Amino acid sequence: MLEKLDFLEEKYKELSKKISDPEVISNTSEWQKYVKEHAQLEPIIQKYKEYKEVNEQLNDAKEMLKEKLDDDFKEMVKEEIKELTARDEELTQELKLLLIPKDPNDEKNVIMEIRAGAGGDEAGIFAGDLFRMYSRYAERNGWKVELMSSNSQGVGGFKEVVVMIKGKGAYSRLKYESGVHRVQRVPATESSGRIHTSTATVAVLPEVDDIDIEINPNDVRIDVFRSSGNGGQHVNTTDSAVRLTHIPTGMVVSCQDEKSQLKNKEKAFKILKARLYDKYQAERDAEVAEARRSQVGTGDRSERIRTYNFPQGRITDHRINLTVYKLDAFLDGDIDEMIDSLITTDQAEKLKQVE
Numbered sequence: 001m002l003e004k005l006d007f008l009e010e011k012y013k014e015l016s017k018k019i020s021d022p023e024v025i026s027n028t029s030e031w032q033k034y035v036k037e038h039a040q041l042e043p044i045i046q047k048y049k050e051y052k053e054v055n056e057q058l059n060d061a062k063e064m065l066k067e068k069l070d071d072d073f074k075e076m077v078k079e080e081i082k083e084l085t086a087r088d089e090e091l092t093q094e095l096k097l098l099l100i101p102k103d104p105n106d107e108k109n110v111i112m113e114i115r116a117g118a119g120g121d122e123a124g125i126f127a128g129d130l131f132r133m134y135s136r137y138a139e140r141n142g143w144k145v146e147l148m149s150s151n152s153q154g155v156g157g158f159k160e161v162v163v164m165i166k167g168k169g170a171y172s173r174l175k176y177e178s179g180v181h182r183v184q185r186v187p188a189t190e191s192s193g194r195i196h197t198s199t200a201t202v203a204v205l206p207e208v209d210d211i212d213i214e215i216n217p218n219d220v221r222i223d224v225f226r227s228s229g230n231g232g233q234h235v236n237t238t239d240s241a242v243r244l245t246h247i248p249t250g251m252v253v254s255c256q257d258e259k260s261q262l263k264n265k266e267k268a269f270k271i272l273k274a275r276l277y278d279k280y281q282a283e284r285d286a287e288v289a290e291a292r293r294s295q296v297g298t299g300d301r302s303e304r305i306r307t308y309n310f311p312q313g314r315i316t317d318h319r320i321n322l323t324v325y326k327l328d329a330f331l332d333g334d335i336d337e338m339i340d341s342l343i344t345t346d347q348a349e350k351l352k353q354v355e
Contacts, residue, residue, distance in 0.1 A: 001092075004099065005048045012041045044098045051091040058084040100350045105206035106172035110165040111148065111274040112204050114158065117180065119198025121155045126183045126308075127200040128157030129331055134165070134174070136333025143167025148267045149255045162271060164207065171206045176342040178204045179303045185310030195311060199304075205274040213277045220272070221245040222265070227256040244268045251275055320345045 015038040018024050025031050061081045069077065114130050116123035138145045149162040165174065182199050190196065227241040241256035242264040253272045255264040307316045308327065315330050315338070316323040322341050324330065330338075 001096065001099065005044070005095065008041055009045055009048060012038065012045045015041065040102070044095070047091065047095055047098060051088070051095060054084055054087050054091060058088055096351055097347065100347060103172070103175075105175075107169055108171045109167065109207040110170045110174050110204055111162065111207055111271060112165060112174065112177075112202065113160070113162045113271075115160045115201045115203075116153075116158065117199035117201050119183075119196065121153065121157070122183075122187045122196055123198040123200055124153040124157035124159055125155065125187075126157070126181070126198050127159070127161065129183075130181060130200055130202060131158060131161050131163070133331050133333055133335070134177070135163070137335055138165050138167065138170075138333075140333050141167055141170075141173075143170055147257055148271060149253075149257060164270070171204070173339055173343075174204050175206075176339060176346070177202050177305075179305035181306050181308065182304055183308045183310070185308075203278075205278045207270065208273040208277040213273055213280070215246070215269075215273065215276065219247050221247060224261060240264060242268050244272050246272060246276065249276070249279065251279075317342070 015034050018034045019031060019038055024034065058081065061077055061084060065074065065077050065081070112134060114127050114134075116127040119126070135145050144166040146164040146166065147161070148164050149160070151159040151161070153159050180199050180201055182197060184195055184197050186193055187196050221244070223243040223245070224239040225241050225243065226239055240259055240261045241254065242261060243252065243254045244265075245252050251272065253268045253275070255268040255271070258264045258267065303319075305317060305319055307318070308331075309316070310327065312325075313327045314323050314325045315327060317338055320341055322338065324337060326334065
């Protein structure tokens with residue numbers, strides 16, 4: 001760990017010189033790249049500086065203890081060593097956390113896709129419950145929720161709903177929600193009181209900047225058609241709905257919630273970019289050795305991650321074996337306890353990789 005910190009300290013010094021170099025400053029894009037890297041290293045270097053100061057004081061105190069001292073002074077030095085040792089351990093742990101590789105997407109907005117899975121109408125109702133749960137969670141955090149695309153079902157709920165959640169750090173909190181969510185409850189239409197099991201799938205994708213991914217316009221077929229469903233007279237009389245087909249991958253995105261064809265097209269491209277970025281990132285991650293990957297998981301859509309059991313009023317996350325008994329509050333967006341536990345477990349796994 002110390003070798004890595006020494007290397008980063010040298011790199012930080014080099015970057016400090018570069019961002020003050022008039023020649024580099026004249027090249028705006030290069031200068032911005034160095035400034036960003038410098039800012040990312042700064043908290044690590046400041047913490048390392050404090051660590052070295054405490055370490056030096058600790059060594060000095062230990063050396064002092066070897067000298068001939070009166071009893072009172074010796075006790076005072078021993079107490080100082082105890083305090084400095086505790087601080088040294090704290091700083092070591094803090095440095096390890098700072099050295100965990102940062103997810104470059106953590107500060108990004110989120111595109112969340114919720115789809116009904118197995119269970120017929122009940123699965124669609126559950127997809128609607130999840131949509132409201134995440135919308136309430138976003139509200140609690142002061143984030144903005146924007147509907148991108150939806151396909152509702154007659155009995156309430158959704159076959160599919162796609163939303164953009166805008167807010168600082170949205171992806172860092174919501175990325176653990178990707179996977180299969182399972183619900184166990186007695187449907188309102190079930191007269192015998194039999195418990196049904198249904199599922200919904202959640203995909204959490206970071207919003208993608210143009211610099212993150214480029215789409216060749218020749219690779220995308222754009223079709224326009226008349227919107228269906230509710231939306232007033234305008235929806236049914238103009239070709240405002242847009243369907244994008246990414247020819248190389250066969251990926252299809254449709255948007256029809258806006259009255260404007262241009263707005264539907266913009267939203268569809270945002271979703272397509274996020275899905276393609278997620279696909280390419282998943283392919284890259286698959287090449288990484290299993291030992292270096294987190295045990296918590298943030299991307300496998302087929303992984304059953306959580307069960308919502310209504311008769312017992314509990315939610316269980318199967319990745320970390322955590323059960324909480326506050327189903328109503330949870331579905332109202334009070335999900336921080338679960339997310340905090342997932343983050344803690346994820347960090348603990350990644351800490352094992354920091355020597």
